[in-house]
Amino acid sequence: MANKPLEMNDVRELLRLCFEQGFSARRAAKILGIGKTSASEYVSGFKSSGLNYSIIESLSDSDLTQVINLKKEFENERYKELAGLFPYFEKELKRTGVTKRILWEEYVDVRKDFYGYSQFCHHYQEWCKDQKVSMHQEHKAGDKLFVDYTGKKLAVTNPDTGEITEYEVFVAILGASQLSYIEATPSQTLNDWVTVNEQTLRFYQGVPCAIVPDCLKSAVNKAHKYEPEINKSYNDFATHYGTVILPARALHPKDKSLAENLVRNAYQRIFAAIRNEIFFSLEELNNRLWELLERFNNAKFQARDYSRQELFDEIERQCLKPLPVQRYEMKTFNQCKVQYNHHIYLKEDKHYYSVPFQLTGKKVVVCFTAGEVEIYYNNKRVATHLRNRHKYGYTTNNDHRPKNHQVIAGWSPERFIKWAQKIGPDAEEVVTKILDSRKHPEQAYRSCMGLLTLEKKHNKENFLKACKKALEINCLTYKFIKNTLSNKTFNLSDQEQPDLFKIPAHENIRGKEIYN
DSSP states (O other), X not given: OOXXXXXXXXXXXXXXXXXXXXXXXXXXXXXXXXXXXXXXXHHHHHHHTTXXXXXXXXXXXXXXXXXXXXXXXXXXXXXXXXHTTHHHHHHHTTSTTOOHHHHHHHHHHTOSSOOOHHHHHHHHHHHHHHXXXXXXXXXXXXXXXXXXXXXXXXXXXXXXXXXXXXXXXXEEXXXXXXXXXXXXXXXXXXXXXXXXXXXXXXXXXXXOSEEEOOSOTTTEEEOOSSOOEEOHHHHHHHHHHTOEEOOOOTTOGGGGHHHHHHHHHHIIIIIGGGTTOOOSSHHHHHHHHHHHHHHHHHSBOTTOSSBHHHHIIIIIGGGSBOOOSSOOOOOEEEEEEOXXXXXXXXXXXXXXXXXXXGGTTOEEEEEEOSSEEEEEETTEEEEEEEOOOOTTOEEOOGGGSOTTTGGGTTOOHHHHHHHHHHHOHHHHHHHHHHHHHSSSGGGGHHHHHHHHHHHHHSOHHXXXXXXXXXXXXXXXOHHHHHHHHHHTOTTOOTTTXXXXXOOOOOTTSOOGGGGO
């Protein structure tokens, strides 16, 4: 401060001009006729107190002097004793339920010469600023895990061809202990994203209350300030592990500042260390990353006597929820419409799965894993099937059919073809072509049934001739073969065969000559 202290009336007027009238310290000093340097020191001293100008009237001259000269207190024994406890306070505040009020009460219980609660908080906040510790978020042990991808990729060289493949680099960090994880993955696709998230939880050997990702597509389908739409598979993964997904807000880097800092540390401590190294497999690259990660986690914090690993072991490991016994099985969710034949079509398998016939025409949610297909309607499971990858095949539960359809549950293309084979080759060819002409084989079952029963009502030889005639003119329908048998036209030549498309002669029908 200045060599000669100002009168307190001048100090109060100086502060009024600056904080109430909005004058600069330089201009206020000129109005009051005092030195600009001295005025600036008084104003900055009051600003550093963190107090609001509105309370200045309630402060005595001695209290106001103490507030302005707060930094001078840093030299006394009372402050030094309190400052020595700040690293302990910082660590304790990460524990669940611990607040500054609780720590202050414990501090007061064992000391006669202590600070009041407001000054206690102010000194701690000033210390945190000096230590470059952000006070915007006080992370509790076991509360949040921040996950993200680095912007830069790492390369793997094919030892045979020399081809270089770039891999994404995933990072994760716990809020309280800042214990970190890193892994290279082939891509940012949903399957790789869920897999590396699971690997992270296995690394920590526990589950936090929430996972905070960035708004990448594999995590968030649609970003929103209040109600982001989380990817269903990623949300199902979180449900399996008993945690929740809390996406960071777009364009709000402070929501995931720890992840941003970890990315920067990864560049400096890991990427830089391997910049001249060549890797020939993804496994080799990850083993090297984990080796450097262990060194990073065991290094002491700056100005601290403990490391991330030590802090995790002390305050956060026991706060994580236990891992479930079974690993998560990747699930995919689709929305399908139940077709006329009470089946849904799963495009990934090109296969049909049955649904209760009452849901025909309804939209259902299909959830499938590597071995099972589950179908949900109105958030209720209505069907379960083993996954079948036979293209264009049908997996049908007979209970899903209407009662009047269940009698044909045993029908299949093979059954009709074998039936036709017993009659003759022409009958077999007709049935096969009818089955092939339909998008769904079931559509042709009734036609084939009606066609083959005609053989029982007519001479077998005539039936085969009718089938041959249908093949010759490519008119493969039950109705044509039935009419052929009824009208006995199966022996007629092509010239004798009535032309169904020829217009009969009539005096009212003009020929082309009329237009010449």
